[in-house]
Amino acid sequence: MQIDSINWAILESLQKNARESFSEIGRKVGLSSPAVAERVKKMEDAGVILSYRTKVSAHKTGYQLRAVITLKAFTGRLKAFLENIKNFKEVRNCYRITGNENIIMEVVLHDQLHLERLIDKLITYGETRTNIVLSNVIEDQPIQQRIL
Structure with missing residues (x-):
């Protein structure tokens, strides 16, 4: 899968806050919420995005x-x-x-x-x-x- 600059921007947002809404990410990258959701789904299917986790304080x-x-x-x-x-x-x-x-x-x-x-x-x-x-x-x- 080719990761373009928009996908990189989406990945950077999700790495900072995996709970950020697709509409908020869309505002940052200039896409609609459904377009962000589609790109995220494609990156999940391609194995670029492996999981979402909760970080717990040891x-x-x-x-x-x-x-x-x-x-x-x-x-x-x-x-x-x-x-x-x-x-x-x-x-x-x-x-x-x-x-x-x-x-x-x-x-x-x-x-x-x-x-x-x-x-x-x-x-x-x-x-x-x-x-x-x-x-x-x-x-x-x-x-x-x-x-x-």
Whole structure:
């Protein structure tokens, strides 16, 4: 699917506020509400728009600690880790990466004891390295049209 400048403007609006009405987006991009709805539907069908989500504050829901953990899997343990990682409710994001480690995860935890229990589970799969997050510098940066 070709994403033209109008579709990019629609995507930028939806990434900032997925609940924004099609009529409001239409006012911004110079289209009618039905025309915006049709473009959004086409982008959904093409897999450009994957989902709509509610962003929840980890801190306000009792998760006071955020960390980034890398894992260097033991020989023969990576497959088992990949099969089980979805069962770790603390893991918000998990990426398979290149370099010395195989995995990098963003996790949210209640406290240091919770972190210790999670690490105890993870070390059955490999060697971990943990970094505590102090603050967010950029969070959920929207995907934007490249300017060449």
